[in-house]
Amino acid sequence: MRIVKFVSTLAMATVLSAGAVRAQDAPYPSRPVMLVVPFAAGGGVDIAGRIIAAALSKKLSATFVVENRPGAGGSVASNFVARAAPDGYTLFVGAPGPMTVAPALFPDEKVDPITQFDPIILFANMPGIVVTRNELGVSNMRELVALSKSQPGKLTMASAGSGSILQLMGEYLQDQLGFKWTHVPYKGSSPALAALMAKQVDVMVDVVPTAAPYVRSKDLKAIAVTIPNRSSQLPDVPTLSEAGYQGFNMGSWMALMAPKGTPPEIVTKLNQVLNDALTTQEMQDHLKTMGAEPEGGAPQRVTERLQEELPRWKKIVETAGLRN
Template identity: 45%
Template sequence: MNFKHAFTKVQLALGLTLLTCSATTFAQTYPSNSIRMLVGFPAGGGADLSARLIASGMSKLLGQTIIVENRPGAGGSIAAVAVSKAQPDGYTILLGNTGSLTINPFMTPGQSVQPLRDLEPVALVSTSPLAIVAKNSLPANNLSEFVALAKGAPDKYSFGTGGSGSISHLTIELLKLQTGIKLLHVPYKGGSPAVQDLMANQVDTVIDGVPLTAPLITDGRIKALAVTSKERSSVLPNVPTALESGFPDLVVTVWYGIVVPKGTPAHIINTLNQAVNTALKDPEMQKKFEQQGSLVTGGSPADFEKLLKNELTRWEQAVKVSGAKAQ
């Protein structure tokens, strides 16, 4: 009996050892094939540019291709919902942003993800301000002049955004609330088509990220009225902030971060987090983000989770105060 008991214990110990080795091997083999990074906005926009930058850096470190897949619509919620329903195996990830993860839950609660319930934070990637830009023929050269112009002609001037309920939409709603101006909202499926229509004189103004608008401002194809950061953008040093222009409620920062489906194993989240942080330490990567008007961030999953909680509180209040409605 003693011999059998001892033999059984040896078998159990051997089995546990093999199981541990198998788990370790499994952890070490991720990723074993390509990864899809979904983006909820069209190609060419700020989200798309940021996604392709970080995906290229992560791909080199992980040894697998990260394929950026654009799924525009519903202010980024279509892509976010798709990722929340994907297998939690690390092969479908999302580059989400302020709007898709922390504004949409209050603008379109039945059609959006609840990030703390449906997703797992991996890492914050970058932050950047919005730019309020106008067609060159608009008779206003800064935000104060535009507000004065709009006050004199209610509902005459239009503004294009990346979609109803997007951060650009909500930020303009805050401007309208603060100043009492009345503008015509023209929603698009992302910032890139809105800016294209701005250059074609189809809308009067657009608000979107600095990464998308800065090159066009520099080339003189559109003009900037203001940026929404506390300090001037390094790539647009001659453009005043909304704060400087007398609009303190328009300090808004757009951030981009990577999330995965709820239930994704911790070792996969850690692997992706390490890839993000290592990629962002590359001086060349930092330079590319800075050229687009973005600052790299990085950090732990816990850091990103804290940001999500703070931003959810902020934008829930902003939606209620502004009375903005998704269309």
């Protein structure tokens, strides 16, 4: 009787073990994958998330769906994903707002993008750009810096809102180059640009996609882009480093992230698929349409970007008195 019971127990264990192995060996993904976007539909990060989802769906013959979870500067979404099961079925479309600005603005949310997330890929970047109203009378960055230093606090800087990445980029520029503008926040980039064209403010640090149409139409003066290389969207606009101001790399990037502890083979698979997609003309055309530059590379590039920006924005949030 004991032998029969032992054999029966062994058989059951074997069946369960085989079932577990089959579940583990099931090709990823075997069910729909959710890409959580930390902002409302229609913005740059949302568009990037949908481009990523489409590329993954096509290559892996699976369903990747976007879910928008806006709120608290992106902290609502990042908290949700950080607490999700690390199984590759809940991913995060990260950006500077929720990943490197929100930790400084909302410290009580306790979201740590380095310890709570595994990076997958730095997908794309929207370069920053310094623009002025045409009547300001400056034609390059050196002239703008000289004017700003000669009139401390007199020049006004528009932004997309207090605590926005665009304000922080402008504050960082002032901090590094040693002058002061007076901040004038607006409810979004569009009204800020409208105010600049209406001569109500003097200068703005924006991202290329939203400023480029007004630069091309000559309604605004482009001074410099805030990344190491010139933007493909505005190739005639010099970089800050060309003007003699080194070490700037500011913009609104997009990265794909996963909860900490996601199996490395899943991270590698997603990274490879998206790196391959970024080399295609179709993907490059999609990104060009939205005004973004393709990035790609190893997951470590995301970590490096986080390590660069987290202390930068923490310092600026503190010195500008923006912490909530």
